[in-house]
Amino acid sequence: MASARNESAVTVRDVAQLAGVSPGTVSKALNGQGQLREETRQRVQEAADKLRFRPNQVARSLAEGRTYTVGMLTSDSFGRFTLPLMEGIEDSLGAGKVSTLLCDGRGDPLRERHYLAELLNRRVDGIVVTGRRPDARRSVGQLPIPVVYVLGRSDDPGDLSVTNDDEQGARLAVEHLVAHGRTRLAYVSGPAHHLSTQLRQQGFEAAAAAAGVEVADVLLGRWSEAWGRTAAQMLARRTGGAVDAVFCGSDQIARGLTDGLREAGVRVPVEVSVVGFDNWDVMAEAARPPLTTIDPRLVRLGRESASRLLAAIDGAELGQGVVAQPCELVIRESSVPT
Structure with a gap:
């Protein structure tokens, strides 16, 4: 003492x-x-x-007009996306000894407005806004401090959004499948109205056209293993090897699809190669066989968004529009026959 x-x-x-x-x-x-x-x-x-x-941090804050805190507003209660993003954000903020205040709005506009008011009352130096998935979300509006959107992009083009490049990720998947001799490809993904579904489909179809291979089917449903199993049954009913590769819009769907194909007697990847999206380790590594997948590199997105926010707090121009970061292909056993 x-x-x-x-x-x-x-x-x-x-x-x-x-x-x-x-x-x-x-x-x-x-x-x-x-x-x-x-x-x-x-x-x-x-x-x-x-x-x-x-x-004395209090004295320092008063002298410099800063609190050395940043707010993080999310709607991802489960934490699947928020936790790796926050890891990257704290990697960037930690070097400057800036603390992060995490607020979960749970997708409720009233709760979100409450947290925004609370963060402003606490005089945070800036705010990072994120959500459950890389889809457009409503802007929080003009605030007196810098705001950066990460993963989920703002619907206001005047805001700055840092996200992964869904189309480029889909192209990586198709190029990988084509390089291993696959010529009849299907796309199985989530709801048609989700931006991520649309962008990944655009990248998938553009890459297939560029490679001169067939788009044998497009099946859209839910972001779930159950939908993946249902889609597998639909594909397995087709005769004559109508599909020899499937690109899935999420690892959850891909895991359900590989289970469904196996139950239908279709060998993965000998007869049908499968590629997922997310590189969610609990899904990808536990799948049978383990999933080849597209990694959106969420930790890096967190670092990039926080670095831009810090620069804006220090007086730099924040910028606007969408900054799309490239994804990475992670190869496992579900796509390459041995």
């Missing part, structure tokens, strides 16, 4: 005295401000470390 009291009692003046500089120089050195020689910054830092000096 005595040690804790001694550490908390250390002041800027104590550090200045040990380092042989003024208190103002200590503040500039520890906050990365001012035109100081590197030797001086190093001497101040060594003195602060020796005395175990902890800057």
Whole structure:
């Protein structure tokens, strides 16, 4: 207890005295401000470390007009998308010692407005908005602080949205299947009105046309394993090997589809290759066989969105429109016959 009291009692003046500089120089050195020689910054830092000096963050916030906190507003109660995004966000914010306040709006507009008001009352320096899936979402409107949308893009083109490139991811899947000799491809995905379904279908069909292979079927349903099993039954009823590869709009659908094909006596990937989307490890690695899939690289999306937000907080232009980051193909056993 005595040690804790001694550490908390250390002041800027104590550090200045040990380092042989003024208190103002200590503040500039520890906050990365001012035109100081590197030797001086190093001497101040060594003195602060020796005395175990902890800057008063409240005083720093008042002096700089910042709270060093960022709000994260999500509708993803399950956390499937929010957790990896937050990992990336905290990777970027942690270097600047900025804290994150997570608020789950649960897709409820009233709850979301409450959290926005609360975040503004807490004087956060900026806000990251995300959701359950990479689909368009309603803008939170013009706020007095920078706002970045990640994964789910804002419906306002004046906002900045950082998301994965669904079309490019679908092209990766098709190119991989074609490279392994597949020529009759099907697309099985979620609801037709979802933007991610539409973009992945566009990429799928464009890549198939470019490769000169057949689009044998397009089946749209729900984001679920049950729908994947149903789609597998529909495809398995066809005679004459009508389909030799399937690109699924999610790993959940792909896992259900591989189960359904196996139950119907269709061998994956010997007779039909399967590629999913999301690289959700609990789905992809536990599938039989493990799923080849498209990774939207959510952690990287989180890092990118937070980096842009920090730059805007520091005075840079935030920008607007959609920034689409490329996806990555992760190859497992469901697509390549051995």
